[in-house]
Amino acid sequence: MTQGPAPRKFGFETRMVHAGHVPDSNTGARAMPIYQTTSYVFDSPDSAAQLFELKQYGNIYTRISNPTTAVLEERLASLEGATGALAVASGMAAQFVTLMTLLSPGDELVASSHLYGGTVTQLKITLQKLSIKVTLVDPHDLPAWEKAITPKTRALYGETIGNPRGSVLDLEKLVALADAHKIPLIIDNTFATPYLCRPMEHGATIVVYSATKFIGGHGSSIGGAILDSGNFDFSRFPTIAAPSPSYHDLRFFDTFGHYGFLMKARAETVRDVGACISPMNSFLLLQGLETLSLRMDRHVSNALEIARYLEQNKQVAWVAYAGLSSHPDHGLAQKYLPKGPGAVFSFGLKGEGAQVREDGKRFIESLHLFSHLANVGDVRSLVIHPASTTHQQLTEEELVACGVGSEMIRLSVGLENVEDLIWDLDQAFHALSRSTRA
């Protein structure tokens, strides 16, 4: 008998390009084809029945699964070190599908307060309509997390790198807390990507992504993903272990073991909510993944250089980038994000009240390379002045309460030549000092 070489565990960059895909057997196509189809012909009536009963795995309808999307799912699971993945329509859908799969009316969730704005609304308003109570706590205040947990709490939730001040979650402390209460920890890892941080390696149960951001990376498509570590014991977790009325009392944990959560999320929640991803977007996100490590290295090095430039600028009051030793979470960033804490951060212009609000607008108007828009994680550098845009309806006091001062400018640093980016910021600061003197 001949023996082949020992199986090799391929590195991250190799899996980024190859995981989950072999050349198409019908055509030889090397790139992943886009299976732009709604539905799939059954082999036989018996096989169709088996598929519908979840006794056989295969494609029925693209709302539930699709071959292009399946490659995206396998590749993401491989990069994250997860047991499996489910790709969905958007980051918001990834969160909602996860929470709808795990929670029932009357259940509770404890979450970090340093979250993406849309997530706060989803948790505090939409989930409340479904009688799910969400308590938001300061991510660094461990006693506050502990105090907020009740017998009805079914999960903890946070972002690896949080909005708006670039705070870094202490993953291992939250994992210990979740373990002590036998509940899963769900992490939104959007700002870090699996290249900079893999929360499951620190014990997190479920990771969600807005793939719209750095995973796609080119600002062209909306998508999201849910990944399960397979390490949480769902055998007594009500929604996953109990008989399901929508599948002849199928018990997802008994039937699918460590795939129980993801099977339920796909076959029940996405089926019923309908938040599926299009095959075209799965293809674009796969193409983004192929260069993830290269892009993230450049995003991070550009961000660090710009943060250092801003920190020594006399017109800047503060810079909140965890890659700087001045940031309160610099130590946590070195521990959990050794390759760098991403490329989204904020800084404050010097000044106060209405004047600094005007300065913020003028600063953004004066930029040439940074695009003024509401997104992050694009190859292009982006800028926004939260006080005059996303948070403009709030009073000065309310802005302070949610950590968004009038002086705050948020950057998502792109892949341009970093000296060009610094030139752009520099000329905008000069425009500001000219207008202040005038």
Ligand SMILES: *Cc1c(COP(=O)(O)O)cnc(C)c1O
């Ligand atoms: C953008 C974003 C979301 C929402 O994702 P969409 O793809 O826009 O639905 C959730 N969390 C974070 C951290 C985000 O940046």
